[in-house]
Amino acid sequence: MMLPTGSEQCQLRKMLGELSRLSQPDGSAMLCQGTSTSLAAVYGPRDVRISKELVDRATMDIVYKPKTGLPGNDARFLERIIRSTCENMILVKQHPRTSIDVIVQEMQDSGSYLSCCLNAVTLALLDACLPLKYTVAAVTCIINREGELHLDPTKSQEAELNQAHMTFVFDSIDRNVIACYAQGCYTTQQYHTCLMACQAASKEVFSYYREALTKKLT
């Protein structure tokens, strides 16, 4: 297993974002990671339909809108990942019998799109000022055919014949893994190397959150 050597391989693409991009939602954020761009909007806590009401916690409703066409199975899959991560992050017990709605609009998918969506949703939740346990940062990496590790791969790198494709989600308190989505074949050793590389890179995402929020609040 080769460790990332070149500076390009072990760095995330440049992050750029804008908070409160939309006027109607309670919180919204647009995030670009390189050229991957997604727009997330958060409404809530707002009223919930009786059929969906939960007496001890808030109902999470996630909608993913692709750039074109109707949402298919991929969209459902993304929604599920985002929902489980959000439920972990938000203190849902503080707003029982309400609904928190998150809408993610695909703007441009050029690789590492799951992590871009998750980071945009986190920023939107921070903008909406919902009670959170911690913030989360998602980082994607691939192991290519030669066994090299690439962080934050582009669409063309993802389309190649790679050994594995992994996305890790970390919390901001202890940098523990709170979610992991992996595809392909890899050894335990390789998994750990990817985990360490992503964990180190997540620091950059967290410092970006802090920078963005400090700019907004001062």
Next chain:
Amino acid sequence: MCEVGGIGLPGDKIVDKETDGRIVLGPGLRKETEHVLMTKPGKLCFKDPNIYWVDSHHKRYIPVRGENVLGVVTNKSGDTFKVDIGGSEQASLSYLAFEGATKRNRPDVKIGDQVFCKLLVASKHTEPEVVCIDSSGKSNGLGVIRDGGMTITTPCNHIRKILSPDCVLLKTLGNSLPYEIAIGMNGKIWIKGRTTKETIALTNAIACAEYMNNEQISLMCRKLVNSLSGF
């Protein structure tokens, strides 16, 4: 780690000043094992002797008991009205909770009316309840808002800023333009000047003061009064 006066994010531990260890936690903070963590992004504030809270930027209102809010009557059913106060649920308003109202003498409230009311019950598990009287049965400025004026919606942190004793906005505006105002903690402000023109000018002044400090506000008010009087 977040110190008093600094900007923190959810999950940051707060640094306790030299208190005797007994502290009061305000909004945006929670205790987990022996640490106190932030749950909302914002500025960490401290007030003597031992109160901590987070000053954050909200757009959605979360009802709090005792706060004055500006709502719109959306439904009339039996002996209660439903009032939209911008929270997650509509508040209920009894028809007896008006000054001088009795079983026989019902208040004249229609659907679509704007009411300035006080939250009597606000708990996360129950429906909020509002009233338009104080404990002695007097209206005390609360009630249905009629005859003109204009209502705007601003983020909740802007309301807190306007109402804070340090803010000069309302006083400076009032020095040259008399007006009537009802400020709801839910982000709604109703305002009425002497003429429509003045009402619009006042509304704009309040809406654009969100990101201004006191000096900028006084400058803006001066400019506004000058341009209104035709200079």
